[in-house]
Amino acid sequence: MAGVNMRLEAGAIRELHWHQTAEASMLLFYVAYIVTLTPSLQWAYVLNGSTQITSVDRNGRNYVATVNKGDLWYFPPGIPHSLQATNDNPEGTEFLLIFPDGQFNDDDTFL
Numbered sequence: 493m494a495g496v497n498m499r500l501e502a503g504a505i506r507e508l509h510w511h512q513t514a515e516a517s518m519l520l521f522y523v524a525y526i527v528t529l530t531p532s533l534q535w536a537y538v539l540n541g542s543t544q545i546t547s548v549d550r551n552g553r554n555y556v557a558t559v560n561k562g563d564l565w566y567f568p569p570g571i572p573h574s575l576q577a578t579n580d581n582p583e584g585t586e587f588l589l590i591f592p593d594g595q596f597n598d599d600d601t602f603l
Contacts, residue, residue: 493590493591493592494590494591495588495589495590495591496588496589496591497539497586497587497588497589498586498587498588498589499584499585499586500543500575500576500577500584500585500586501577501584502541502577502578502579502581502582502583502584502585503576503577503578503579503584504576504577504584505574505575505576505577506574506575506576507574508546508572508573508574509572509573509574510567510570510571510572510573533566533567533568533569533591533592534566534567534573534589534590534591535564535565535566535589535590535591535592536564536565536566536587536588536589536590537562537563537564537587537588537590538559538560538561538562538563538564538565538585538586538587539561539586539587539588540561540581540583540585540586541560541561541577541578541580541581541583541584541585541586542558542559542560542561542577542578542580542581542585543558543559543575543576543577543578543585543587544556544557544558544575544576544577544578545557545558545559545565545573545574545575546573546574546575546576547567547571547572547573547574548571548572548573549571550571558578
């Protein structure tokens with residue numbers, strides 16, 4: 493399990509992204525490596541403020557919701573999503589991201 497404490501200033505956006513975990517497989521007596529990218533799921537708990545969450549499911553349907561302090565959200569593996577701090581709190585928003593597979597690397601979320 494991995495956890496990330498993330499903060500966004502009021503109105504700030506975490507761009508559309510999804511999470512993948514790199515797994516390396518060794519072949520040919522450790523000479524060649526194959527890297528497989530496996531989608532990772534994400535849970536989050538809102539610590540302070542409000543966050544607008546947006547996601548796109550595998551059928552291209554959009555989902556938009558606003559979550560507040562004490563709320564949870566969940567994105568299934570490989571689902572594109574974005575996050576935006578609402579403007580109702582001048583301090584922005586703070587949430588705890590949880591990755592059950594124990595892997596998190598911000599570099600794996602870039603398009």
